[in-house]
Every structure is written in structure tokens, then in C-alpha cells.
Amino acid sequence: MVNVLIDGLKERISNAIKINQSIGIILPASNYPDLVQALFERINSTPEEAWVYVTVTKPCDNILSQFEFLKDSKNIKFVDCISRAAGINKANDNCIFVESPTMLEKIGLEIINIFKEVDENVKKYLVIDSLTNLIIYNDPDIVTEFFYHIINRTRTKNIHTISLAIEEEELDKYLTRLIYLNDKILKVRDSFI
Amino acid sequence: MPITELSKNELCDTGIEELDVMLGGGIPTGSTVLVVGSSGSGKTTLCMQYLINGAKKGERGVFFTITEPLFKLTKNMEGFEFYDKKLIESGMVNLIDLRIISERLGLDTEKYTVEDASALLDILRDIADELNVKRLVIDSITALCYRLQTPEMIRDFIFKLGSSLAAMKCTTLLTSEVPPRKFQYSQYGIEEFISDGIMFLGDIERKGDLIRTFQLVKMRGAAHSRTKSAMSISTKNGVELAPLLKSRE
Numbered sequence: 214m215v216n217v218l219i220d221g222l223k224e225r226i227s228n229a230i231k232i233n234q235s236i237g238i239i240l241p242a243s244n245y246p247d248l249v250q251a252l253f254e255r256i257n258s259t260p261e262e263a264w265v266y267v268t269v270t271k272p273c274d275n276i277l278s279q280f281e282f283l284k285d286s287k288n289i290k291f292v293d294c295i296s297r298a299a300g301i302n303k304a305n306d307n308c309i310f311v312e313s314p315t316m317l318e319k320i321g322l323e324i325i326n327i328f329k330e331v332d333e334n335v336k337k338y339l340v341i342d343s344l345t346n347l348i349i350y351n352d353p354d355i356v357t358e359f360f361y362h363i364i365n366r367t368r369t370k371n372i373h374t375i376s377l378a379i380e381e382e383e384l385d386k387y388l389t390r391l392i393y394l395n396d397k398i399l400k401v402r403d404s405f406i
Numbered sequence: 407m408p409i410t411e412l413s414k415n416e417l418c419d420t421g422i423e424e425l426d427v428m429l430g431g432g433i434p435t436g437s438t439v440l441v442v443g444s445s446g447s448g449k450t451t452l453c454m455q456y457l458i459n460g461a462k463k464g465e466r467g468v469f470f471t472i473t474e475p476l477f478k479l480t481k482n483m484e485g486f487e488f489y490d491k492k493l494i495e496s497g498m499v500n501l502i503d504l505r506i507i508s509e510r511l512g513l514d515t516e517k518y519t520v521e522d523a524s525a526l527l528d529i530l531r532d533i534a535d536e537l538n539v540k541r542l543v544i545d546s547i548t549a550l551c552y553r554l555q556t557p558e559m560i561r562d563f564i565f566k567l568g569s570s571l572a573a574m575k576c577t578t579l580l581t582s583e584v585p586p587r588k589f590q591y592s593q594y595g596i597e598e599f600i601s602d603g604i605m606f607l608g609d610i611e612r613k614g615d616l617i618r619t620f621q622l623v624k625m626r627g628a629a630h631s632r633t634k635s636a637m638s639i640s641t642k643n644g645v646e647l648a649p650l651l652k653s654r655e
Contacts, residue, residue: 312615313615315613315615315617316615318636318638318648318649318651319638322638322646326642350613351613355612358651362651
């Protein structure tokens, strides 16, 4: 059953990102583990692409422990915005640590700097995991401004963006405003897969 | 200097991409620019990056320090990827401890008389001239001004230094130490009026975290941006600037 779910998610993401510059994925918290698994499997299966994964949800180290196949992946770089703020000081060559999720400008700089080193002809993708958590650490207005900047900057550089928003009743009005900046919205429901 | 579009050879690019964009290509050659900030704001790093970037394109530079010994300065800089020891060893970037020069000149290291200030000025000019430097840094002008005893001496010293270096087409950065969270450009209130430009390194608080900021307050002869930017300092890229997010906190 789980594999069907994950395969279904992978297919939907792949199809959407093929024809859209940016996609927003709204999902219930219960589907979050399946979605990230689908994303990481997709990343691992396309070594010719370049991915930057901004994590505000889990420390990079936890992600790599859970998805061991990523440890050898050369096509993914992490921008970890949570470890340092949580007092986790492990180093990792595949990961750039930002001191705090409030340092939004720094997050933006690191994303662009990583992509600068990627060959022009390589397809580039950015994942923001997640807008919901950025709003928890920041004022919603400033996250909106940050997201505008990111969406516009990545568009000019032909970088595809996938942003995750975990449904949260209290944050819904902010998330709706944010997520609709994307070209395409995917709403994840078990029944849709 | 009127605001006109300066040609590339009339501009001294800092090599910090976003800053050069803000400056319209670079600092007008021969300017004296105050780099203002509190302790830890990144003044020394920015100035060193400016010198090293210049040296990498063949412009010789000199860094006069008065606030920290040379071994400490080099140790702190060695962590940055932009720092190239070979440029120091080859003399493309010269690091000079002004306190040692003062001692060798037999000057009182704590208080300068008018004659002392004049002797020091001469030696700074001679060094710049002999080494044929195009970029010069004094870190910090505040510590130097502390040794000058009157506002008139400070004014006179900076004016003469700036004028003679401008004649040599040498672009100078003077670091200015100010208390944290105060929007002032200098300790003595004089330095900013003699300088051609002011770069202000500050910070803002966001949810308890301090975000570094950068603002180009003044640059005579250049139609520059006055937008406040976020500033990042990393060992990989040194000083970098990005648009500051301005939404109400």
C-alpha cells in the first residue's frame, strides 16, 4: 500500500514539475513522511539533475540517517536551517548550515551560491521543506516577502521550485497566500493517489 | 565631484559583486571611504577582502593596523577562502603594524603632538608612494584619532591623508568604530565630513537573532543605491550582500 502511495506521489510531482516552473504541495501532516520519501527517491533516480533541499523541518543528519541512499548522492545539497538553532553541531560536506530559520536572506544567498556552481545545462530544482515551518519561526509577512524573492530569483535562473506546506488550521490563511504564488498547486489526499 | 557616469578605469571595484552593483561599478578612484560599524560587524573582513580582490587583479595594497597585532590579524583571515597568503608573501598586499612604525619613529604611542601627526602622515604617504599602492586601509581611524589630541588635528590629518592619496589615485578605506545599535558614523563626529564615502555595517534584531546589515550612506561622485542590505560573512565567500527583507517584524 505504502509503495503505491509513494509511487503515485512521485508520478504526480514528476508530471507537475515537467511543465511548471514552480509547484506548491499542500499536504496533511500524516502524508508528510510519504511525500518526502517520494521526493528523495525521485532525486536519487535522476543523478543528472541538481537539487537543493532547504530543510526547516528535520536536521540534515536525521534525513541522511533515514534515507541512507542519499549519503552517496552527488546531485543533492542541503541547506539546513534547523540544526544549529537546535544545538546540533555535526558537520556534513553535503550540507550548508544556516544559524537560524530567521536568517532568511542568508538562506536565499546559500541557495543561489550552490546553484552558481552547477553547470548551466543541468536541470536545477529547489525544495523548500516547509513554508509551514518557516512561518512558525518568522512573521508570516516576512516569509511571504522571502518567498516572492525566491520564486522570482529562481524563475530568472530557470530553477524549478517545489515548496511544501503542511496543513495547519491556525496557519491556513498565511499558507494559502504563500502557496498560490506557485504556478501549480498539488493537494495531497490519500483518495487522490 | 559631480555625479556623472564614471568609466571603468575611474572606478575601484571592491570585488564584492553586490556591493559593486550598488556602487554603480565601484568606488570612484582616489576616494577616502569610512567603513563604520561596531565591534564584530565585519569591517576588517570587508577591508581585507577589498585589498585581496584588488591584488588578485594586479593592484597593490597596504593594510595598516593599529587595533590588533599582525599575527592575530593573519590568523583570523587565514580561515577565509578569499585570503591568499601568497599575495602577502609576494608583497601585493602589505600588512603593517602602525604601532611599530610609531615606536620606530620615536613617537609617543598614546598621544601625538602636531609634529608627531605630521611625521606619521609623511611616513604613510611615503609607504603608499614607494609601494605604488592603489588600495589602502587603516584599521582603525578611530584608534588613530584617539591619539590626535584635538578635533582640528583629526580634521587636518584625515584631510591631508585623503588629499595626498587621491593624488596618487589610491582608494582608501578607513574603519570607524562606533558603539552597537547607534546610528552614528564616527567617535569624534569629524571623520564622516572629511570622507568621500560612508559604508555603514549594522544589525537588526529578528526574533532575537541578529541579522547583519549593510548600507551605503554616501559616496561622492557616484549615483549609488542607499538601500539597506542584509550582509553575510562566511569562510567560503567572505562578505556577501542580499536584499534585506523589509516586512514589519
